[in-house]
Every structure is written in C-alpha cells, then in structure tokens.
Amino acid sequence: MRDLPRRIVAQFAVDRRVLALAFARMADGVGNSFLIIVIPLYVASDIVGGATFGLEEAMIIGIILSLFGFLNSSFQPFTGRLSDRVGRRKPFILIGLGGLAVTNLSYIFAESYLSLLVIRGLQGVSVSFIVPASIALVNELATTQDRGGNMGVYNTFRLIGFGAGPIAAGAVVNLGPYTIPTGLEVTGFDAVFYIATVTALISYLLVTVLISDPDATKANAGADLSIAIRDPTGKRLLDPIFTLGVASLFLAAAIALFATIQPQVNARLEQGSTWFGLQFAAFILAQVLLQTPIGRASDYYGRRPFIVGGMILLIPTTLVQGFIFTSELMFVARLAQGIAGAMVFAPSLALAGDLAGEGESGSKLSILTMAFGYGIAIGPLSSGALVGYGFYVPFVFGTVLAVFGTILVYTQIEETLETTRPVPVVGND
Incomplete structure (x- = not known):
C-alpha cells in the first residue's frame, strides 16, 4: 500500500x-x-x-x-x-x-x-x-x-x-x-x-x-480543414463531429433555459434570490466535481457510453424542472442536470479530438465550442419567449431538444477507442 x-x-x-x-x-x-x-x-x-x-x-x-x-x-x-x-x-x-x-x-x-x-x-x-x-x-x-x-x-x-x-x-x-x-x-x-x-x-x-x-502542430499546418456535415465514410448519415456539435447546442440550450426566468422561478417556488443562486450554481458544482473523473473514466471505458448516458439523463432532469414546487427539489434537479452535462462535455471533446487529424484540432473542435456558445445564447432567449405560455413550457422545449440530441448521438456516434481498458487494480504490497 x-x-x-x-x-x-x-x-x-x-x-x-x-x-x-x-x-x-x-x-x-x-x-x-x-x-x-x-x-x-x-x-x-x-x-x-x-x-x-x-x-x-x-x-x-x-x-x-x-x-x-x-x-x-x-x-x-x-x-x-x-x-x-x-x-x-x-x-x-x-x-x-x-x-x-x-x-x-x-x-x-x-x-x-x-x-x-x-x-x-x-x-x-x-x-x-x-x-x-x-x-x-x-x-x-x-x-x-x-x-x-x-x-x-x-x-x-x-x-x-x-x-x-x-x-x-x-x-x-x-x-x-x-x-x-x-x-x-x-x-x-x-x-x-x-x-x-x-x-x-x-x-x-x-x-x-x-x-x-507541440512540434507536430507546426509540421502539419495547412492540412485539409474542410468541415463535413455528411459522414465521409458512409457508415452514418452525419459526420460524428458535426453531430456532437448539434448535440452540444441542444445540451447548452436546455441547461441555459434556467438563467433568465429568475422572477418566475422564485415566485413559483416562493423563494428568494439566495435559493436561486444556489440552484444556478448547482450545475457548475457538478461540473467542477465530476469533469476530471468522468474524463479520465472515458479514457478507460470509452467515450460513447458517457455521451449517450449523459444525453439520456438530460431528458428527465430538464423536464422535471417545469413541474417542481420546492426549492430543495429544484436544487437536486439542477445538480442532476449538471451531472448529465459533465458526462457529455469532456468525453465529447475527447471523441472529437480522437477523430481530428493532425493539424485539424482548431477547426474540428471549434465546431463543439461554437455550438455550445450558441446554445448558451439561445437557451435564455427561448425561455424568455416561452415562459409566458406556462412555467413548464420552456422546460418541455428543452426536453424535446434533449430527446433529439440523444437520438443523434445514439445513432450517429461510434466509439473511437479501439479497446476499452479496465481501471488498474492496486494490489497489496
């Protein structure tokens, strides 16, 4: 030991x-x-x-x-x-x-x-x-x-x-x-x-x-930097990196719905701004605690299981926020939504990095970061426009996005690790 x-x-x-x-x-x-x-x-x-x-x-x-x-x-x-x-x-x-x-x-x-x-x-x-x-x-x-x-x-x-x-x-x-x-x-x-x-x-x-x-970055400068929408191998309908970008947009939009409806959330849950701040921060807390261990686990067990699992978890954790009536349950829902996000973020970037050729990392991975940024912007605009039709409506919209994102990653993404490896067991000395 x-x-x-x-x-x-x-x-x-x-x-x-x-x-x-x-x-x-x-x-x-x-x-x-x-x-x-x-x-x-x-x-x-x-x-x-x-x-x-x-x-x-x-x-x-x-x-x-x-x-x-x-x-x-x-x-x-x-x-x-x-x-x-x-x-x-x-x-x-x-x-x-x-x-x-x-x-x-x-x-x-x-x-x-x-x-x-x-x-x-x-x-x-x-x-x-x-x-x-x-x-x-x-x-x-x-x-x-x-x-x-x-x-x-x-x-x-x-x-x-x-x-x-x-x-x-x-x-x-x-x-x-x-x-x-x-x-x-x-x-x-x-x-x-x-x-x-x-x-x-x-x-x-x-x-x-x-x-x-790295020396290899400069050595491979000027490679083919085209961004594909269709899968060039013909195995799937969509290019996997493009698919991850779309899924990232849906994920970010579903997460960001919460940001701009603080008055409606506080009124429904009969809470103050302190509780809202805690609920908002719950997502970030889950990210901070889980990004590294989940990212490391994806190096052993593969990227796809975490990405698909995270998108599946995003569905109920988004939907339930539209029907919750207590501050404590909203905190738990946001924390669980953060777990879903953590399961997707690092493994998605790792999978896209696996697929990116030498000298293509900036072009390929920017698809995911760009899509996530757009999702963060679209989410608050969507919730602001939809909340007037009912408190639950923005979250139903986010759930629909999560469902489509799950279908996309399940059908269009393949595992990039050739073999999955068990976590090494530490023996007794």
Missing part, C-alpha cells in the same frame, strides 16, 4: 502545459465572469449615459451581454481554422488574452451605452481567439489514452474560475470605494475592472512562460 498515493496521482496526471493552460484559463475566467454580474449594475448606475436608441435599459443590458456570446461563437470557426493553417496555438491565445486585458481596462473610461457595446463586442472577438486554440492545444498535448482526463482537468479549472468570479464581484462593488496607499480613491466598479485586467495579465504571463506549441 506504500505506493498507493503515487499511483493515484499517476492516474490523474496531465501534461504540465495542460495544467498551466488550465490555471491560465481559470485566472481569466475569474475576471471575465466578474463582468457578467457587474455590467448590468454598471449600466444601471449614474456613471453611464448617452443615447439609448429608443431601447429600455433592460434591453440594452441584454444586448450588451448577449453580443459577447454571439461574436465569440461566430468567430471561433475562423480563428480555429486560422490557427490550423498557421500551425501555432500559443500566439492566438496571447492575442486573445491581450485583447481581454485592454478591453477590461477600457471599461474604466466608458461612459456611454455605445462604448460599452463596442468594448463587450471586442471582448467577444478576443475570447474567440482563446477558446479554439486552447482546446486544440490540450488535444494535441494529449494522447488517445489520456485525452479525456486532460479535457476534464482543463474544463474543471476553467469552470472554477468562471464560478468564483460572480460570487466575489458583487462584494467588490458593494465594499467600494477603496483608498489605495497613494491616497487615490478607487470606486467599486473601477476595482472590478482593475481586478479583471490583472487576471487577464496573469493568464498572459502564465501562457508566455509555461506554454509551448
């Missing part, structure tokens, strides 16, 4: 560059998620004014927040493909992080709705450089035997950063203003923008010092 700790560590070991990249994404995730909470408060403050173009304040906030997601997702296939053609990932990540640092600092000087819109749009474009290149780099630093675990570790740390930001952001704003040693007073809003800038710079430094492109 003396070697047990060493063997456990070995089971979850990843390339140090993947770990460095995961920490970098965690840092920039903290800063970027700060803004999700702070931007609505900033828009509603007396600091920001100017032309509203006839729009209500709530609509302006929605446009500013959604523009980031739509531009980020729309540009990812182009930046992913470009990084494949150039044969390098690191410069694209640095361009994106540099853009984030500059735009985070720019909020301090923004005093109009239009300037906020421009800054948030530029942030979306900046992140579109980071996401495909980062996922492609993780894929290329991994092998078929450990790709799921590497994807799980990367996603876990990224989500820790994304989940921690909103928790701290409100406190930073409310505790302001601050007096720094020079005697200068800094408002709560400015403090948030400075913190977001620093986290982006920390990420930039980590990537600069600790990350390098």
Whole structure:
C-alpha cells in the first residue's frame, strides 16, 4: 500500500502545459465572469449615459451581454481554422488574452451605452481567439489514452474560475470605494475592472512562460480543414463531429433555459434570490466535481457510453424542472442536470479530438465550442419567449431538444477507442 498515493496521482496526471493552460484559463475566467454580474449594475448606475436608441435599459443590458456570446461563437470557426493553417496555438491565445486585458481596462473610461457595446463586442472577438486554440492545444498535448482526463482537468479549472468570479464581484462593488496607499480613491466598479485586467495579465504571463506549441502542430499546418456535415465514410448519415456539435447546442440550450426566468422561478417556488443562486450554481458544482473523473473514466471505458448516458439523463432532469414546487427539489434537479452535462462535455471533446487529424484540432473542435456558445445564447432567449405560455413550457422545449440530441448521438456516434481498458487494480504490497 506504500505506493498507493503515487499511483493515484499517476492516474490523474496531465501534461504540465495542460495544467498551466488550465490555471491560465481559470485566472481569466475569474475576471471575465466578474463582468457578467457587474455590467448590468454598471449600466444601471449614474456613471453611464448617452443615447439609448429608443431601447429600455433592460434591453440594452441584454444586448450588451448577449453580443459577447454571439461574436465569440461566430468567430471561433475562423480563428480555429486560422490557427490550423498557421500551425501555432500559443500566439492566438496571447492575442486573445491581450485583447481581454485592454478591453477590461477600457471599461474604466466608458461612459456611454455605445462604448460599452463596442468594448463587450471586442471582448467577444478576443475570447474567440482563446477558446479554439486552447482546446486544440490540450488535444494535441494529449494522447488517445489520456485525452479525456486532460479535457476534464482543463474544463474543471476553467469552470472554477468562471464560478468564483460572480460570487466575489458583487462584494467588490458593494465594499467600494477603496483608498489605495497613494491616497487615490478607487470606486467599486473601477476595482472590478482593475481586478479583471490583472487576471487577464496573469493568464498572459502564465501562457508566455509555461506554454509551448507541440512540434507536430507546426509540421502539419495547412492540412485539409474542410468541415463535413455528411459522414465521409458512409457508415452514418452525419459526420460524428458535426453531430456532437448539434448535440452540444441542444445540451447548452436546455441547461441555459434556467438563467433568465429568475422572477418566475422564485415566485413559483416562493423563494428568494439566495435559493436561486444556489440552484444556478448547482450545475457548475457538478461540473467542477465530476469533469476530471468522468474524463479520465472515458479514457478507460470509452467515450460513447458517457455521451449517450449523459444525453439520456438530460431528458428527465430538464423536464422535471417545469413541474417542481420546492426549492430543495429544484436544487437536486439542477445538480442532476449538471451531472448529465459533465458526462457529455469532456468525453465529447475527447471523441472529437480522437477523430481530428493532425493539424485539424482548431477547426474540428471549434465546431463543439461554437455550438455550445450558441446554445448558451439561445437557451435564455427561448425561455424568455416561452415562459409566458406556462412555467413548464420552456422546460418541455428543452426536453424535446434533449430527446433529439440523444437520438443523434445514439445513432450517429461510434466509439473511437479501439479497446476499452479496465481501471488498474492496486494490489497489496
């Protein structure tokens, strides 16, 4: 038993560059998620004014927040493909992080709705450089035997950063203003923008010092980067990576239905905002706890069982949210929905990575990240439009998407691991 700790560590070991990249994404995730909470408060403050173009304040906030997601997702296939053609990932990540640092600092000087819109749009474009290149780099630093675990570790740390930001952001704003040693007073809003800038710079430094492109990436630059819809082998109707992209869109939309109907949820469950925050965070909690072990398990038992199982679990966990009447049960449902998401995320990226040829990772994996981003944007819009027809209607819509996604992955996805391997049993010493 003396070697047990060493063997456990070995089971979850990843390339140090993947770990460095995961920490970098965690840092920039903290800063970027700060803004999700702070931007609505900033828009509603007396600091920001100017032309509203006839729009209500709530609509302006929605446009500013959604523009980031739509531009980020729309540009990812182009930046992913470009990084494949150039044969390098690191410069694209640095361009994106540099853009984030500059735009985070720019909020301090923004005093109009239009300037906020421009800054948030530029942030979306900046992140579109980071996401495909980062996922492609993780894929290329991994092998078929450990790709799921590497994807799980990367996603876990990224989500820790994304989940921690909103928790701290409100406190930073409310505790302001601050007096720094020079005697200068800094408002709560400015403090948030400075913190977001620093986290982006920390990420930039980590990537600069600790990350390098694999030699094989540059050697295979300029490969065939076409994106197929039909299965080129003729075995299935749809290309498996395209299928995973569609399933990711459906999954993300079903998950994000909950985000924009807080008043309706709180009224139905007779609860306050604290309970809603816990229910919203339950999904992220499940992701943080399970992404790495599920990703590692997919390296042994195969990708397909987890993807299909996760999509199947998504069906009841989405539907039940439309018929729940207690806060506790809603928390459990959201937690179970998070388990479903964890079963799909890392194994899907690993399976797509298995199928991507040398020099194609940016183009192929960007299909999944783009689709997920669109799903996150479509989900809240759908629930906002449908909840007026009945509280349960958005969740029935999400359930239908989950059913179609399950059918797609079950019929169009094949296992990529040649053999599944049992988890090694640690013997007695």
